[in-house]
Amino acid sequence: MAPGARGTRRRVTHSLEAVVETAVALLDEAGEPALTFRALAARLGGGVGSIYWYVSNKDELLDRATDHVVAGMLSDTEDLAADGDPIDNTRGIAIAVFTAIEKRPWLAAYFMRNTTIQSNALLLYERIGEQVMRLGLPPRECFHAVSAILGYVIGVAADLGQDPPQEVLDGTVAAETYLHGVADNWRALDPERFPFMHYIVDEFDGHRDIDQFRAGLELLLEGLRLQAEG
Template sequence: MAEQGTESTGRARQPRTRTRASHSLDSVLAGAVEILDESGVQGLTIRALAARLGGGVASVYWYVSGRDELLDLAADSVLGGIFEQIADVGSDDAIDDLRTIAIAMFDTIVDRPWLGAYVLRDTELQIHSLQLYERIGEEVMRLGLTPRQVFHATSAVVGFVIGTAADLGQEPPAVVVSGEVTREQYLAKITGEWRALDATAYPFIHHIVDEFERHSDREQFAAGLDLLLAGLRLKAEAGSAEPLG
């Protein structure tokens, strides 16, 4: 298995100025994640982070070259926590292990609307992202598929997790954020509009509207993941003679 340590992300930094650094990389990234969780990407600036940490901007630049690198490393520091959740994963069933890892990854991303865009964006910096990709790929390798099939299957799992988490984890509509209406009231409004549509023009919408009204985002993700993994299991059982996809 790939190394699963939770050591701080990022390569060793050389001082970028003559100003003495008054923080640590861990504290810089923790402060950045706090701002991102509170205010999103727009709220994270070097100046805002320095103010939160109680130092000058030079003490932040000691560790990162700029805002883009800070975002990549902050995202990677969050992903590092996944390895604690999956430390005991290692059964005889690669598909079951893939499911556990995928759900841990989803749960980590979905509650942070800012995070999905920065996962696996720069693997030179993001060692935890790279290790997570490696870990998922190693589980797929256990299925006895060809290198191309392993690549495509791993990409499908990772893409489904990140894409679905980013989609479901979007900021709620402004009226929900403001408290003007609850999530349930907002969904009721949407389903009411859907039920009023012409059933002949929108047969699918009418077919699933009751399910949509009472659905759980996490259950929706898990159901889609299970469909994807069931197909992968069938492919592995059939052998690698046929193309995947």
């Protein structure tokens, strides 16, 4: 052993990119509760203290992990034609955001929470806003339109991205069978008290979540187009 080496520990070096990518992997595997500095350090190799070289706390880590994922959304939508139809372009961005959050439900809670750290989230907001701005709406209507679109996309994606019931997760019941069961429960409701449920139950039975999302998005976009043309 070299002189002076006894009792010393070499700091394990990573990189901010490696820390953030590993944090995203932990979040994808088991959600926010799984992301601890201890688990992150164990995955990277080294002590918990090494993580503090790159982020000051868990909130910052979550914001950076979110921004890392949003960078992928920017990449997926960078080829939208600048002179293309703004409604079509807004639809493309909305679907990219929905797809990413549906796969990663943890993302919804931290999206645009801290735009100082989340520079990519701010750029994504700008990208949607520039498309809406091309419709010629005044500032207030542009702001409300972008807020409504993002609120709808993030909310629905987070809802649909939740884990299904345990019996579906463990394979005891097929997802389609579970949905049929819910529909049958609705059919058993008193039609005088629940006329709407009876009216739409056949549409609910066997519906696809992505179709439901797209239908709601089209209602928003069509309203936006009518507002711009009015």
